[in-house]
Amino acid sequence: MRKLGAAIAMAAILLAGAQAQAANKKVTIGDVGSGSSLHWPAYIAMSKGLFEKSGLEIEFIPVQTSAGVFQQLSAGSLDMGTGGFPDPLRAIDKGGAIRIFRTEGVVAPYELMVKPSIKSYADLKGKTVMIDTPKGNTRLYLDRMITPNGLKFGDFDLVYAGATAARFQALASGAVDATLINPPYNFKARALGFGSLGDSGPSSRDVPFNGYAVSIAWAKENRKAIDAFLAAYQKSVDWFYEPANRSEAIDILVKYARLDRVDCEQTYDLYQRLRIYDRVGAVEGSGLDNLIRIMKADGDIEGSTDLARYADASMVTPQ
16 A cells, blocks of 8 residues: 555655646747857756746757858747857848847957968968858958958858868868867867967957847747746856856756866866857857848848847846
């Protein structure tokens, strides 16, 4: 009789747990590729159960390019999307019913990795350089890096691959002479003997790097889910910056992004120095308005540059 009672009690506990899990709100987030060090706080929230405790079930959906993420988000195929900011800004300008609601990386961590024979920017003339897309994030930062060094687009050939991992593979295989990649792939390239012409940090402090956008239609019906996402993400950023959590944080990135531990250790130390994540991630005051003006001047945005057109503070308020 005692065994029967214990079994019933255990079944009740398991059923309650299953019901609680079933009640969690599933949120699909489009992402470039299949894992990125930039999403470290989200991985922390997943690993530590912060999303689950907030009633969320997060699923990252791999997409080939950042532009593709926001095209799918605009079409209603995703609930949220994350990628380089030029792409959601461009999508909104073209009429996409989405809004940016949180910054992720506040500074671009790209590094221009090159074949060992390339020692200076002048050596890039006539070479093949890979970036993400013809109008993507990497083009913006590459432009800011080459211009002060006497180069312009047209001095070298451009080819494209959306994900950092794909650009690294192209460099490693010898298919391209140079590419902009972010951690930990720049460390991998350096370990293989490739050189560097510098990082994008000094030329990117006035504009945020990437972040999250949401479907307007989905947001109107799921404000509590957005608030829960923001609160869990903020806790994860705080946790990331605690030095005592270094080893576990690296374990988490290794697991979710499927990267080498040594590379993740170097990435962690770099991101700590850069203070790459803002704990609140508010769009206002992030420099996104600077990026909008730059894109407008370049003819990449046709409509108004009013920040409220791209990020609706009344719809989404950071915790």
